Amino acid sequence: MSATYLPAGLPAPRPQRDGLDKPYWDGLREGVLRVQRCAACGAWRWGPEWICHACHSFDTRWEEVSPRGRLYSWARSWHPVHPALREHGPYIFALIELPQAGNIRMVGNLLGDPLQKVEIGGEVAGVFEPHEGYALLQWRRV
Amino acid sequence: MNSLRGKAAVIGVGETTYYKRGNAPDPEFVMALKAILAACEDAGIDPGEIDGFASFHNERSDSVRLAAALGIKELRFSNLQWGGGGGGGSGAVGNAAAAIAGGLADCVVVHRSLAQGQFGRFGQAAPIQTISGEGAFTWPYGLMSPAHMFAMRTMRFMHDHKIGQGALRALALASYHHAQLNPRAVMHRRPLSEAQYDESRWIVEPYKLYDCCMENDCAAAIILVSAERAKDMKQKPAFVIGAAQGSEYRNGAGVHNAPTYATSGFNTVAPRLYDMAQVKPSDVDVVQAYENFTGGVLMALVEHGFFGADEANEFLTLANLTAPRGKLPLNTSGGNLAECYVHGLEHHTEAVRQIRGQSTAQVEGTDVSLVISGPMVNPISSVIYGSGATL
Numbered sequence: 001m002s003a004t005y006l007p008a009g010l011p012a013p014r015p016q017r018d019g020l021d022k023p024y025w026d027g028l029r030e031g032v033l034r035v036q037r038c039a040a041c042g043a044w045r046w047g048p049e050w051i052c053h054a055c056h057s058f059d060t061r062w063e064e065v066s067p068r069g070r071l072y073s074w075a076r077s078w079h080p081v082h083p084a085l086r087e088h089g090p091y092i093f094a095l096i097e098l099p100q101a102g103n104i105r106m107v108g109n110l111l112g113d114p115l116q117k118v119e120i121g122g123e124v125a126g127v128f129e130p131h132e133g134y135a136l137l138q139w140r141r142v
Numbered sequence: 143m144n145s146l147r148g149k150a151a152v153i154g155v156g157e158t159t160y161y162k163r164g165n166a167p168d169p170e171f172v173m174a175l176k177a178i179l180a181a182c183e184d185a186g187i188d189p190g191e192i193d194g195f196a197s198f199h200n201e202r203s204d205s206v207r208l209a210a211a212l213g214i215k216e217l218r219f220s221n222l223q224w225g226g227g228g229g230g231g232s233g234a235v236g237n238a239a240a241a242i243a244g245g246l247a248d249c250v251v252v253h254r255s256l257a258q259g260q261f262g263r264f265g266q267a268a269p270i271q272t273i274s275g276e277g278a279f280t281w282p283y284g285l286m287s288p289a290h291m292f293a294m295r296t297m298r299f300m301h302d303h304k305i306g307q308g309a310l311r312a313l314a315l316a317s318y319h320h321a322q323l324n325p326r327a328v329m330h331r332r333p334l335s336e337a338q339y340d341e342s343r344w345i346v347e348p349y350k351l352y353d354c355c356m357e358n359d360c361a362a363a364i365i366l367v368s369a370e371r372a373k374d375m376k377q378k379p380a381f382v383i384g385a386a387q388g389s390e391y392r393n394g395a396g397v398h399n400a401p402t403y404a405t406s407g408f409n410t411v412a413p414r415l416y417d418m419a420q421v422k423p424s425d426v427d428v429v430q431a432y433e434n435f436t437g438g439v440l441m442a443l444v445e446h447g448f449f450g451a452d453e454a455n456e457f458l459t460l461a462n463l464t465a466p467r468g469k470l471p472l473n474t475s476g477g478n479l480a481e482c483y484v485h486g487l488e489h490h491t492e493a494v495r496q497i498r499g500q501s502t503a504q505v506e507g508t509d510v511s512l513v514i515s516g517p518m519v520n521p522i523s524s525v526i527y528g529s530g531a532t533l
Contacts, residue, residue: 006284011270013278021278047279047396073301073403075293077284078344082267085284090344093285095294095398105399107280120301136282 004129005109005138006091009084013134021048023062028135031128034062035101044102067126067137069096072105074118090114096124096139111140146236147418148533149243151372151379154185154365155491160328160482164259166359173361174203174255175211181251181363186376192365194219194247196238198230199485203255203361219247223387223523225394227288228432228478229407229516231486233523236385238366248367254487255361263357264288279397288434289354292518293346296437299404300348303451305440307348309458311339313436313472314352314479316463321476324502328356329480353436355478362487364494369533380497380511380527384419386411387523394520406441406517411524416447419526421510423447426526428471428496428505430489431514433478438517443470446514446524465503474503489513490525497529 015022027034036045040057051058074094080086092110097103110118111127124139157180158166158173166173182189189212195205196219205220219241223230231254238250258264267286280286299305318334321327334352342351372379388411393400402409416422423446431439440454448470449457457469465471475481475492482488493511495501509529516522 006282010284011273011277011281011286013282014272014274016274016278025278046399047276049396053392053395073294073298075285075290075297075346075348076344077290077293077346079289079346081265081287081290082284083269091284093280093283093290093294095298095403105397105403107283107285107397109283120298 004131005111007084007088010082012131020050024048025134028128028137032064033067033126033137034064035104037061037063044104046104046106065098065101068100069098069124069139071110071118071120071122071124072097073120074110076114092118094139106137108137108139111138145418146239146243146385147383147420148369148381148528150239150366151369151381152364152366152494152527153372153375153377153379154181154187155494156180156182156184157326157362157484157488157491158360160326161359162328163263163357163359166257166259170255170257170260170361171203171207173257173359174208174253177255177361177363178208178212178251178253181365184377185365187249187365190215191249192251193217194238194241194250196221196234196241196250196252197254198223198234199227201254202261203253219250226519226521227516228434228486229519229522231432231490231515231523232385232513232525233387233515233521235364235366235382235490235525236387236523239382239385242366242368250366251363252366252487252490253361253363254485256483256485257359258357259359265354265357276396289346289349292435292438293349294398295404295518296435296440297348299437299441299451302404303454305451305454309440309454310348310353310436311336312458312460312463313433313439314339315460317433317473317477317479319460319464320474320503321480324475324481327476327481328358329476348437349435352479355434356483358483360482360484362484362491364487364490378498379530380494381530381533382525383528383532384415384421384526386415386418387521389521406438406445407520407522408442408445408514408517408524411522412446415524415526419528421526426510426512427508428465428474429512429514430473430477430493432486432489432516433473434516434518442514442517446512465505471503471505474501474505486515489515493527497527
């Protein structure tokens with residue numbers, strides 16, 4: 001098995017120039033999952049945003065959370081839409097819900113057999129996947 | 143009560159020849175001009191009478207260039223609906239009607255020109271090396287096309303309500319069935335059978351090839367004036383009796399974090415639409431529902447109150463969706479799947495033709511004709527057209 005779930009050549013993520021999501025990308029490279037939480041009212045939020053949608057505070061904490069979650073939804077892609085995927089075959093991406101962080105959700109690949117039967121609601125654990133200059137967060141069934 | 147109901151009407155519809163992407167002999171801007179001129183001809187008006195333009199998404203044929211090219215005497219209304227791809231189609235019609243009702247303009251054209259052969263395909267990801275912002279959280283995982291973006295909403299909805307692939311298949315078959323009656327349709331004389339659907343390849347589960355819209359070169363236009371003026375025109379008017387647009391609470395939250403995820407977005411918009419139109423779902427004679435992907439149509443029909451999510455497997459059959467006698471005739475010109483992907487403006491030309499009695503799959507005595515635009519994007523929108531009998 002190769003070191004990465006998908007082949008090389010897909011677009012590499014870069015932090016936004018305004019710095020909004022930099023702590024997240026730095027965290028992944030360190031093997032830590034950090035997400036946003038309002039420092040005033042404690043509401044979790046994802047994706048990254050400058051203001052709390054619950055109380056309108058701009059005061060934000062980047063909180064470390066355990067990369068554990070539940071599979072909220074998923075899809076198996078067959079048709080290659082990018083040159084890097086042309087010879088690759090099917091792969092699964094999934095939407096993972098984090099109950100320990102206000103049920104925020106994040107997207108990643110579900111590791112393992114791309115033809116596996118996938119169960120919505122199943123428990124998953126995060127796997128940090130290093131790339132040249134950045135890291136991704138993947139998920140495996142537990 | 144302050145309402146847009148019955149204040150404006152569509153008096154002209156027009157389109158170019160519809161092409162598979164890359165096959166149009168004309169540039170996109172020329173197609174926009176030809177569609178607008180065709181709509182003027184249909185309405186029996188001089189193009190110089192147009193004083194407003196409304197469109198949506200990233201319409202490149204902008205109002206200022208169109209107004210100069212067409213010799214518009216005075217441009218009074220220039221409007222582009224924000225966001226959401228095809229979700230802005232009915233929004234643009236509502237904006238045009240509101241401009242007329244509010245006295246900002248007298249004669250507004252809603253237009254969309256889209257030559258994917260000239261400007262790039264919606265179904266392929268850009269071959270970029272790096273990505274920032276929202277896409278950085280999805281593209282590196284291979285979630286990078288519109289089909290990818292909306293597959294997981296549909297998957298969760300089908301899971302929650304135990305809906306099978308046969309429901310999506312019926313939606314695809316309905317569009318193809320009606321396209322066989324429509325000589326304008328790109329898929330005219332290219333019928334689709336249940337077996338062909340079942341044997342077709344997956345694009346991204348739960349979408350097979352025929353669950354996904356086409357990529358075309360095309361343009362369409364519709365012309366609106368005030369209800370008073372519409373009564374004396376060449377064509378039978380299609381009055382805008384309901385228009386609503388918007389987005390559910392935080393439905394556009396980043397990285398698939400909409401609080402209500404398994405939705406096409408109409409849970410709050412559809413009730414406002416029916417309130418303005420003063421009709422119920424059971425009053426609707428015919429529906430044009432934007433098929434970016436059949437899963438969006440499934441959810442949008444539920445959210446517009448035609449059947450419950452738990453009834454979808456039983457309700458969604460080709461017979462129920464077929465004009466003229468089905469319970470809910472759907473996409474009667476072939477729509478985005480089989481007529482042409484004019485980003486859903488072809489749903490409006492068809493809805494108006496149903497009011498006039500000019501459809502190639504006519505539902506007899508249509509008085510209430512619904513268009514649903516761009517399910518699953520943000521913002522989304524709907525319009526209800528009514529005959530004079532509904533006023």
